[in-house]
Amino acid sequence: MAEIDITQLQVTRRDINEEVRPTSAEVELVNRCIEEAQNLDIIPAIGADWWLRVLSRNSDEVALQLWQGGKYTDRFGKVHIFAGLKKCLLYYAYARLVRTQGGTSTRYDFVVKADQYSDSADLKAKVQAYNEAFAVADGYKAQCLLFISDCGNCCTNKGLINNRLAIKRIGK
Numbered sequence: 805m806a807e808i809d810i811t812q813l814q815v816t817r818r819d820i821n822e823e824v825r826p827t828s829a830e831v832e833l834v835n836r837c838i839e840e841a842q843n844l845d846i847i848p849a850i851g852a853d854w855w856l857r858v859l860s861r862n863s864d865e866v867a868l869q870l871w872q873g874g875k876y877t878d879r880f881g882k883v884h885i886f887a888g889l890k891k892c893l894l895y896y897a898y899a900r901l902v903r904t905q906g907g908t909s910t911r912y913d914f915v916v917k918a919d920q921y922s923d924s925a926d927l928k929a930k931v932q933a934y935n936e937a938f939a940v941a942d943g944y945k946a947q948c949l950l951f952i953s954d955c956g957n958c959c960t961n962k963g964l965i966n967n968r969l970a971i972k973r974i975g976k
Contacts, residue, residue, distance in 0.1 A: 846889065
C-alpha cells in the first residue's frame with residue numbers, strides 16, 4: 805500500500821474558479837488559503853481518522869461519497885442531499901481568499917493596490933463577503949458532519965464544530 809501524503813492540497817485554484825467564484829489571486833496565496841482551510845477548518849471538524857479516509861477515498865466508497873457529496877438515506881429512511889467535503893473545503897478556502905485577496909500589509913496600513921497608488925481596503929464589504937462565504941462553508945460542513953454521523957461505517961458521532969462561535973454575556 806502506498807504512503808499517503810497528508811500535506812498534499814486536495815483542491816486547486818482552478819477548482820475554486822469553477823465551483824465557487826472566479827479569483828485572480830496568485831497561486832501561492834490560493835495554496836496557502838487552501839492549506840489553512842484543510843488544516844484549520846476541515847480536519848479539526850471531521851477528525852484525522854476521517855481525513856485519512858478521505859485522502860485514500862479511491863478504495864473507500866463512504867469517504868468518496870463524503871468528498872463528492874450526493875444523496876444518501878439515513879438509518880431512519882430519510883433521504884438527504886449534501887454538497888460534500890470538497891465543496892465545503894472550496895468555500896472555506898474562498899472565504900480566506902476574500903479576507904486576504906489583494907491586500908498587502910505595509911508599515912502604514914493594510915492596503916489594496918489598485919494602480920500605482922494604494923487605497924485602504926473597504927473593510928465592511930470585505931468582512932461581509934467573508935462572512936457570507938464562511939457561512940456557506942459552515943452549512944456544507946454541517947451537512948458533511950450529518951453524513952458522517954448517519955453513515956453505517958461511522959464509529960464516532962462528531963458534533964457540529966463551529967470555529968466562529970462567540971458567546972457574549974449581556975447585562976450584569
